[in-house]
Amino acid sequence: MHLILFIVFAGLCLAGAINLLLQTHPINSALSLVVVMSSLAVLYLMLGAEFLAAAQIIVYAGAIMVLFTFVVMLLNAGREERTLGSRAAKALGLPAVAVVLSVIATVILKAQGLEPVALSDNITSTTDLSKVLFHELLLPFEVTSVLILIAILGAVALARPAGDEHGRRTGVEK
């Protein structure tokens, strides 16, 4: 049962990812990405990470990708033109992909060995997860949130119109 579900959703995930690259219209690509995110959530669920699965759906599929489609709709981006791609990208890109993949594979294999990951009915409860997040990994967790805060501040700084030094709102006046 687990194996069937894994094959179905891993296949769906890969199909979505390939479709994402092949589609010429940005909105179709964005929707394929939604499919990828959602099937990843199912894979997380099969590994027993239920909270992670729900967070994946709510945050990635539900919020971030909605913003993506929102921007695509707002800019009314048209079809992209097919080009043959630059030669440099091909010459450098393929080896680079191979290198990155092998590095990732080595790291994972080193950490875990060759035993297969058990798909089981075991479920990591939200309580356990939060204990790890807020006790053992508190510092990295909080540092990440500061990082995100910096990103938000950067976005605000970039979005502020030029010559608006007093930080006055320029949108709709109250």
Next chain:
Amino acid sequence: MTILQFFLWSLLKIIVVTVVFLMGVAYTVLLERKLVGRIQNRWGPSRVGPFGLLQPLVDGAKSFLKEDIIPTAVYKPLYLLAPILSLGCALTSIAVVPFGAPNVTGSGGFHFFEISEINIGLLVILGVTSVGVYGIALSGWSSNNKYSLLGSLRSSAQLISYELALGLSLVGVVMRAGSLNLRVIVESQSRHGILSWNLFGGLQFIAFFIYLMAAYAETNRSPFDLPEAESELTAGYHTEYSSMKFAMFFMAEYANMITVGCVATLLFLGGWTSPLGDLIPAPENWFVHALFPIFWFVLKVFSFLFLYVWVRGTLPRFRYDQLMNFGWRYLLPLAILNIVGTSLWLAYR
């Protein structure tokens, strides 16, 4: 319990819940038309059947028989996908809602009054609702119509903004119960009837207020029904839809209303438990014993829907900038304050 048994039981429950849910949707529409009619000093639908009770059936038949027009300029795959996605998500989220008492179980610990019991039921509802946004967003974009696009842009922005406040308003309740399981949340407020509801005894009335506002915005209902503001956008995101496809959006809206009402009932109003607590002795007959909780649950959801319609009949629509200001500047900070307050109270109790 074998897999086959589980499968058949689940199928049966899904069918029953879906049928009841769709009937609920149909009669919520009638309830709204009747109530708004009374608020505006007219009768509302009163010709089909006694008191107009058969009106939903006739409406359904009408929308089936209408001509199904697909405009030539639409982007067809997404145009067809959008209503399915909308209604599908709206109907899915009811799957984790527990309707009745947990002690009525079949062989193998099988719950009767809930399609599936999930540890993170609350998150599942939030997740499915957040995916439902695509239905609205895609319908507007694929319709290739300015009104539709504006409506769906407004709707997406509104949903993203208010989902934050909605999610944060629920955190206080989850902290009090210490679980995301909807059953556990209800049981945590079942001790003294109405006094131990999260709304009163749990001191979560600020959270309830935020949830109420955010829920109205999430379901695109008045006074936050900007995405379909008739005076400026014709019909908003479903301008180009006709026949059953329009009806699917319509049903999705009302189904979402009911789900939101169910969540409010479970999280703030003590779910299926009696507001009188132990004042009424538990009935002897097992059948009555099983139906009593369902009665309370339906009553609570009904009052929530009544409030929905009442608000719609009373309040005028917000302006768009007011809507955004309200969401980001008042509701969101208020929700965070509520979380801080609740955690302080839980820590130093």
